[in-house]
Each structure stands twice: as C-alpha cells, then as structure tokens.
Amino acid sequence: MRYLHSLAFRLTLLYAGIFALCFAAVFGIFYFMMETDLNRWVDEELREGVKDIRRAYEISGIEGVRRILDREASVEEGRFLGRIVDGDGAVMYETEGALKDIPLSLELANAASSGVEKNESIWMEGDRIRTIYTPLENGIFVQIGLPPSEHEIWMQDFSRDLLKVGLIAVIISVGVGVLLARRSLLPVREMARMSSGISALSLGKRMPVSGQSAELDQLAVSFNSMMERIDTLVKGIREVTENLAHDLRTPIAGIRGLAEITLNGNRTSDExxxxxxxxxxxxxxxxxxxxxVLDESEADAGALALNWETVSITELCxxxxxTFxxxxxxxxxxxxxxxSSGLMIxxxxxxxxxxLANxxxxxxxxxxxxGTILLYADRSTSGNEVVMIVADTGAGIPEKDLPHIFERYYRGEKIRCGSGTGLGLPLVQGIVKAHGGQVMVRSEVGKGSMFLVVVPVDEEHVSCELSSASQTDDDPQTHFEFAETHS
Amino acid sequence: MDKTIHILMVEDDRQIADFVSRGLREEGYKVDIAMDGIEGLRLGRKAIHDIMILDIMLPGMDGLKILECLRSEKINAPVLILSAKRSVSDRITGLQAGGDDYLVKPFAFAELLARVKSILRRVGGGQEPIRLEVSDLAIDLLGRRASRGEEPIDLQAQEFRLLEYLARNSGRVVTRTQILQNVWGYNFNPATNVVEVHICRLREKIERPGKPQLIRTVRGAGYILAENP
Structure with a gap:
C-alpha cells in the first residue's frame, strides 16, 4: 500500500476526482434543465388533448371522449394512451396499443377523482412517458399519455452520449493526472535521489537549479545553502580536530623525550x-x-555557564x-x-x-x-552598558585577517604553553556574547589595534541599543580614545 | 594526629584511585577504595570513615544517589565530590545533595589534599590557620600583612595572594600553571610572562641580601617557597 502515500498517486486521485465531480455537476444541471423544458412541452401538448376531451365530453358525454381518444390513438399509430376511469377506480375504456401497460397511479387517481388535475412521468422500456390525469364529472377521470417526442428521444440519446463521453474524459483525466503529477514531481524525485547520494565524502555536491519552477528552485537554493553551511562546519571540525591532534603531538612528544633523556644514564635523585x-x-x-578548548567549544555553542553576580568593573580593571x-x-x-569609578554590572x-586579561x-x-597600552572603562552614553576598551600601539592586524580573528584557531598558531593558544579571542567573544554584549575591533597595520567590549549593565538591558555603540567611525567617544592612544 | 584519619574513596577510574590513594597514604591517612557505586554504598554504610571522596559518574549507582542514601541513614561524614562536569549548576547540584566540597576532574593532588584537610579542619572544629611562617617570613592571613623578621613588607593584593599560595604550599614545588589558576583564577593561559614577572617583583620585596633565598625557581617547572635549599 506504499503507493497510497505517494504524492504522485494522491495528486492523480485528487485531479481525477475533481474532474469527475465537476463533470457530474455540469451533467446533472444540464439534465435537470433539459427535463424541465421537455416536460413543459409535453404537458402543453397533453393539455391541448385535455381541452379536446373536455369539449367532446360537454357535447356528447363519455362517448364523445372515447371517440376523441380513439382518433388520437389512430393518429399516433398506437403510441398513445387514453383511459377513462370511473369514481371507483375501474377502467371504463382504454385505447389499444403499446402504452396499455402503463399502470394507474393510485395516488394520482384519487386526486383526479376528487377533481384535481395531475401530471406524472413514467419510464417504460427506456422511454419516458408523460401522462396527465384530468377529472371529468362524478369522480370519473381521463388519463392520457404521450410517448417521447422526437426531440425528447434525440435529447435522451444526446445525454446518454454525453455521459459516455464524460466517462471517457474522466478516464483520460486519470491518465493526464498521472503524467502531470509524475512530471511535476520528477525534479523532487531527482532532488531526493541526489540528496541521498550525499555523504561526508561528497559534501561538495550541489543541486542543479533548473530555472523551470520557482518553488523547486527555491528548495534547491536553500538546500544548497544548507549544504554550504554543513560543508563549512564539517571542514571546520575536521580542521580543528587535525590541528588539535597535530598540535598536541609536539608537546606530548616533548614530555616523552624529557622522560627518556632523564632515564638515559644515572642521575641523582634531585635530577x-x-x-x-x-x-x-x-x-x-x-x-x-x-x-x-572545552571553554571555547561551550562558548561557541552558546552553552557557556556563567556564575552571575554583581561585578565591579572598576575593581576588575x-x-x-x-597584573599587567x-x-x-x-x-x-x-x-x-x-x-570610571563605580562601574557595576x-x-x-x-x-x-x-x-580583559586575554x-x-x-x-x-x-x-x-x-609602545603604549591603554585600558579604558566607562558607562555608555545611554548608561545601559559598560564600555571597555583595550588599545595598543602595536603591530596592528592586517585587514585581510580582521574578519577572521574571532574564528577558532585562525592564527594557526601551534599550541604551546606560554604563548597563547589561538583560542583567546574566540573565547573572549564567546564570553562577551554570553553576557549579552559585543566585541568590536579596529586596527591599522603599524599603528595599533583597539578592542571595544560593550556589556549590558544587567540582563534587562541585553541587546538594548547595542547598535548605538557599533563601530561607526563617527562615534566620538571611541574615536577620541583611539586618537589618544596614538598621541 | 592522635588517631589515623580513615578515608573512603569511591572512584571507578583505577588510575585516579591509585594515585589519590597512594598520595593520601603517604600523607598518613588510611584509605578504603570502592570501584563501583554499590560497593561504595556498602562501605559507606559501615559508618567508620571520617571523610568520603565520591565520584559522581559511577557504575551501579551514581555518587549523588549514594550520598542521598547515606544522608537519609544519618551517616553524616563529610563528603568531597569529584566530577568531570565543570558547569556551575553541576557544582550546585552536588553541594545541595549534601556534599561538603566539589572538585572538578582533572585535578592536582595538592588541590585534593588541601580540600580534604580544609574539610577535616572544618568538621573537627579546628580553625583555618591565620598565620603562615616560612623561616623568618611571617604571613598574617587575617590582616593581609607580611613581614620578614621585624620588617613589614608592603605588598599589593595580588602579590599577597601569590605569596599566600606559595606559603600554603611551602616545601612543595608549584607549577607555573598551578600558580596562574590559583592566584589569577579561571583558566588563563597567557602569552606573556605574567608569573615570572610577578615572582620577580615578589622576590625584590621579600628577599633580603645576606639571608637565605626563600623563593627558588625550579627550571622549566615552577617555583618553591622553602626554608632550606
């Protein structure tokens, strides 16, 4: 039953179903209107007959009616029903012919006996016979019936044909539905096939963007950008793991060597x-x-647990x-x-x-x-943040490196004790972000660097107006401080 | 010590259990070791131990559960919790469960020993030392003052902390990394020679010409504050 869950199957079913429903509705309305029209025509004809019968009855009684009925029957070549019924429901007279078998409706007969004229349609051998019950006198009534006219026969044939054509159309629509569903879902299947073929080894693969379907192209584009991110992450993880393993080998080998050399030869216990x-x-x-590494990884994942308390930035500085x-x-x-004094966050x-130490x-x-190093700390103009600046007149950071300095292991420095680990700045950023703050950097090669740390005073002010302290060059405060550093 | 202190250590990592128990025995303690939670609970129920060192992640039954059981049975020996989990909330959980102190793995043995001694002092009604002495160097921990002989030494807060740390571990080599972690806190791995510079400053203040040198450098390792060379 797997195909029941297939989108193509359900689309086809839906398509054919809607088509059949529409056709049935159109056909039904058409048939109803046609039948009403036809009834009206036949009823008019029957009423003409009724008038003749009435006139004949007035002139020469039941005998006259019988004559009229016989005449009509002979004119219609037996395709006519004329029936005279008395008040007890017994047939007094009826014309010969094919329509003799038409039954007498008890309900209509009763109505006609009590003087109410009634019409009825009866199906006989595939033909629709229209009859009318018209009362005369003393409960006696006359039932006359006419077979379908040529128009009606044609119309009935026509609607039968129409039904056949409709059925064929529904069958065709199923076929078309299958084709359409398959065709429109083809790129989706292609995507599914491609994406299942992507493994850790083929992360470089991308979905083709066909330009034929906006929706599917959008899907392909967002899939591709997701792949791009995964690719970058996986490469990053691989790189970090390799760097770590590689960098750890050197100090570990050093330790081993130290032990080995000490064991070579006799040493004093002090040695x-x-x-x-x-x-x-x-x-x-x-x-x-x-x-x-663990700290930085936690910070990177936004999972750095902080021990919240009131901190005096003044004392910290x-x-x-x-220390320094x-x-x-x-x-x-x-x-x-x-x-500034009294900076609490x-x-x-x-x-x-x-x-700050980093x-x-x-x-x-x-x-x-x-050279000179400056440590500056003050409230922001709004008073909702504390701004800390560490500026130096050092080597500066090349422009091409600037966007990457907060990335893990960007400097590609070896892990060596006593010279930093390349983990400092990403961790700095992670910690500041965990506080709801922001780190910004400005640097010029040969002139120096300036790191700006903005931390909200308390959690309520997190993300408040951080943009006001962004690295726009016209920020007078930072500009001033930067200039002073180099003076 | 009038009576041998009896320690129960519940730790499933054989290496850690080995080095800790060896170290503690060398310090004169009697140590029982349980390698899993159930054995730990069984030994703990004997209520013969003066202090327990409990790992949290244990096969059979976790450390917090053992602690809970023992406390509900009114076994109130102090407990030092060991855990590989570093987060603040884990510490709080451990302490709330009835632990007396919390130490994160990996740890230096000196750190564990200091915690054990501190817990024992606390429950024994003993007091934290208020005065440390190494040769004629005296450190007043309450007044945050130091003096060499009769001569007071003027120290900045950080210099005092550094001296205090060295003095608390006097006679023992402390590594550069240990100094950084204990004096400056957190995990701070500087690119500059912070420790060297501060030791140098401290030496200028406490060493006296003609008197024996108190702070000595252990090349490539760290420093030692000791009376005798």
Missing part, C-alpha cells in the same frame, strides 16, 4: 625530581589547554592593571588606564577577568618596547 616537576608543569599546561603593569614595564611598555567575575595580554605581546 629525577626536577624532571618530574618539569613533566608536571607541562602536563598542567596541557590540561589548561584542554580546558580552554584595577586587578588587570595590577609589571609585565608591560618589563617589556618596556607603558600601561595607562582611564577607568551583572556578570561572571572570573569570565570577565578572562576577557585582550591586555595580547596587547602586551604584540606591542614593541616603547
């Missing part, structure tokens, strides 16, 4: 201890890389300054800051520290000796 300490540190570092001021000084840089303190850490790394 063994040192090796174990070194292995411990390298392992700790690998663990923290794994944690970063001074912690960052305390000596580092910058050691690298011959100046770390200056401009931090709802967020995860540790994660926000991670954001940005400042990067700034210190990429700024040469003699």
């Amino acid at each position: 063994y201890k040192l090796t174990l300490y070194q292995i411990m540190e390298r392992m700790d570092c690998l663990l923290s890389v794994c944690n970063s 001074s912690g960052i300054i305390q 001021e000596p580092v910058a000084a050691d690298a011959g840089q100046k770390l200056s800051s401009s931090i 709802k967020g995860d303190r540790g994660r926000l520290f991670q954001v 940005l400042v850490d990067n700034a210190v790394k990429y700024t040469p000796a003699g």
Whole structure:
C-alpha cells in the first residue's frame, strides 16, 4: 500500500476526482434543465388533448371522449394512451396499443377523482412517458399519455452520449493526472535521489537549479545553502580536530623525550625530581589547554555557564592593571588606564577577568618596547552598558585577517604553553556574547589595534541599543580614545 | 594526629584511585577504595570513615544517589565530590545533595589534599590557620600583612595572594600553571610572562641580601617557597 502515500498517486486521485465531480455537476444541471423544458412541452401538448376531451365530453358525454381518444390513438399509430376511469377506480375504456401497460397511479387517481388535475412521468422500456390525469364529472377521470417526442428521444440519446463521453474524459483525466503529477514531481524525485547520494565524502555536491519552477528552485537554493553551511562546519571540525591532534603531538612528544633523556644514564635523585616537576608543569599546561578548548567549544555553542553576580568593573580593571603593569614595564611598555569609578554590572567575575586579561595580554605581546597600552572603562552614553576598551600601539592586524580573528584557531598558531593558544579571542567573544554584549575591533597595520567590549549593565538591558555603540567611525567617544592612544 | 584519619574513596577510574590513594597514604591517612557505586554504598554504610571522596559518574549507582542514601541513614561524614562536569549548576547540584566540597576532574593532588584537610579542619572544629611562617617570613592571613623578621613588607593584593599560595604550599614545588589558576583564577593561559614577572617583583620585596633565598625557581617547572635549599 506504499503507493497510497505517494504524492504522485494522491495528486492523480485528487485531479481525477475533481474532474469527475465537476463533470457530474455540469451533467446533472444540464439534465435537470433539459427535463424541465421537455416536460413543459409535453404537458402543453397533453393539455391541448385535455381541452379536446373536455369539449367532446360537454357535447356528447363519455362517448364523445372515447371517440376523441380513439382518433388520437389512430393518429399516433398506437403510441398513445387514453383511459377513462370511473369514481371507483375501474377502467371504463382504454385505447389499444403499446402504452396499455402503463399502470394507474393510485395516488394520482384519487386526486383526479376528487377533481384535481395531475401530471406524472413514467419510464417504460427506456422511454419516458408523460401522462396527465384530468377529472371529468362524478369522480370519473381521463388519463392520457404521450410517448417521447422526437426531440425528447434525440435529447435522451444526446445525454446518454454525453455521459459516455464524460466517462471517457474522466478516464483520460486519470491518465493526464498521472503524467502531470509524475512530471511535476520528477525534479523532487531527482532532488531526493541526489540528496541521498550525499555523504561526508561528497559534501561538495550541489543541486542543479533548473530555472523551470520557482518553488523547486527555491528548495534547491536553500538546500544548497544548507549544504554550504554543513560543508563549512564539517571542514571546520575536521580542521580543528587535525590541528588539535597535530598540535598536541609536539608537546606530548616533548614530555616523552624529557622522560627518556632523564632515564638515559644515572642521575641523582634531585635530577629525577626536577624532571618530574618539569613533566608536571607541562602536563598542567596541557590540561589548561584542554580546558580552554572545552571553554571555547561551550562558548561557541552558546552553552557557556556563567556564575552571575554583581561585578565591579572598576575593581576588575584595577586587578588587570595590577597584573599587567609589571609585565608591560618589563617589556618596556607603558600601561595607562582611564577607568570610571563605580562601574557595576551583572556578570561572571572570573569570565570577565578572562576577557580583559586575554585582550591586555595580547596587547602586551604584540606591542614593541616603547609602545603604549591603554585600558579604558566607562558607562555608555545611554548608561545601559559598560564600555571597555583595550588599545595598543602595536603591530596592528592586517585587514585581510580582521574578519577572521574571532574564528577558532585562525592564527594557526601551534599550541604551546606560554604563548597563547589561538583560542583567546574566540573565547573572549564567546564570553562577551554570553553576557549579552559585543566585541568590536579596529586596527591599522603599524599603528595599533583597539578592542571595544560593550556589556549590558544587567540582563534587562541585553541587546538594548547595542547598535548605538557599533563601530561607526563617527562615534566620538571611541574615536577620541583611539586618537589618544596614538598621541 | 592522635588517631589515623580513615578515608573512603569511591572512584571507578583505577588510575585516579591509585594515585589519590597512594598520595593520601603517604600523607598518613588510611584509605578504603570502592570501584563501583554499590560497593561504595556498602562501605559507606559501615559508618567508620571520617571523610568520603565520591565520584559522581559511577557504575551501579551514581555518587549523588549514594550520598542521598547515606544522608537519609544519618551517616553524616563529610563528603568531597569529584566530577568531570565543570558547569556551575553541576557544582550546585552536588553541594545541595549534601556534599561538603566539589572538585572538578582533572585535578592536582595538592588541590585534593588541601580540600580534604580544609574539610577535616572544618568538621573537627579546628580553625583555618591565620598565620603562615616560612623561616623568618611571617604571613598574617587575617590582616593581609607580611613581614620578614621585624620588617613589614608592603605588598599589593595580588602579590599577597601569590605569596599566600606559595606559603600554603611551602616545601612543595608549584607549577607555573598551578600558580596562574590559583592566584589569577579561571583558566588563563597567557602569552606573556605574567608569573615570572610577578615572582620577580615578589622576590625584590621579600628577599633580603645576606639571608637565605626563600623563593627558588625550579627550571622549566615552577617555583618553591622553602626554608632550606
């Protein structure tokens, strides 16, 4: 019964069904109208006869009626019924001929006996006989009947033919329906065939866009764009996995080598201890890389769990300054800051520290000796967000890299402890997004970079007016700060 | 220690169970190990343990369930929960189920030991130390002050935290990564030499010429704060 669920079958059925229904309706209406017309014509003829009968009855009574009936019967060559019935329902006289077998309707006879004229159509041997019951006197009535006229016979033949043609048309419509359904569903079947042929190995395949059907083309286009996204994701996953495995090999091999060399030859117990300490540190570092990968992956999936509390951005920033001021000084840089007091937001303190620490850490790394790093924090003009800026006078980011710096592993850096993991910026973005905020970057090669972090003060203000702090060049605040950094 | 502390460890990962029990035994504790949930519950019901270390994901019966059963039977030995789940809500679930502390795998043994000691101090009515001493370096944990001999040392908040961490682990090497995680929090893997620079600053403040060096570098590994070389 699988074909019952096939769209083509159901379309065909629907098509033929609707066609048959329409035809039946048209035929029915046509037949009804025709019958009404014909009845009217025959009834008029019958009434003429009735007039003659009445006149004859008035002149010469029942005998006159009988004569009229006989005359009519002979004129119509036996294709006529004339019947005189008395008040008790007994036939007093009837004409000879084929129509003698027409029965007397009791209901109509009763009506006619009580003086009401009645008409009736009777089917006899495929012909429609129209009869009229007309009362005379004392319950006596006359029934006369006429066979179908030539018009009527022709009309009946015609409608019979019409019915046959209609049936043939319905059968043809089923065939046409099958063809149409198959033809219009052909591209759908083709799509199904193609999409089932797509596997992880052939993600490059695309649906052809035929240009013949807007709906199916739309389907093909959206299917293709979905494939595009899947392709990118799968490639990304593959790349990340390969990079990770590849990058982890180096430090792991290093650890192994360290153990091997220590075991080569006799060492003092202090030397063994040192090796174990070194292995411990390298392992700790690998663990923290794994944690970063997990963090970043959670952030990427939007599943980063935050420990919400009230966080003083002012205190957080001074912690960052305390952490990095000596580092910058050691690298011959100046770390200056401009931090408003009393900046409070709802967020995860540790994660926000991670954001600023990563940005400042990067700034210190990429700024040469003699350069300046600025940490700035203030409310936005609307007061609904806190804006944090980390700017440096470092190497800057080439324009072609700028759109990609928040992508995982974009820098293609090897995972090495003590030099960042290439996971910093994507994680920064993930954390800020989890806070309902936004990270923006502006950079010029040779002049420096500026990272702008906008975080809503609390959840109610999430997504409020974030666009107002977007990276438009005419934003006076950011422009000013950027300019100051380079002065 | 007047009486040997008896620890029950319920952990299905043999490697972890091995290194933790070895470490704890070396610290002088008596350790029972259960490799699955049912065995864990059976041992726990004996009510002979001073502290339990419970993994959450266990064959047979999960750690939270064991904890629930034991608590309903009025076995109130403190529990340290171990779990591979890192999220805040998992921690909260664990603590709400009656756990006294929560440690995320993988962990450093020193971290586990510190938690165990801290829990034991708490339930034993003992107090957290308020003063740490290494040679003539004294650290006042309540007043957040440090001094070398009679001479006070002026430390920034972060420098104090760094010194405190080294002092709490005195005599033991702490790795650079451990310092980063414990002093600066979270998982922060910097590209710059944050730890080195801060250790250097701290040395300038606490070391005195002519006196033995307290903070020593363990090349390629980390640092140790100790009295004797």
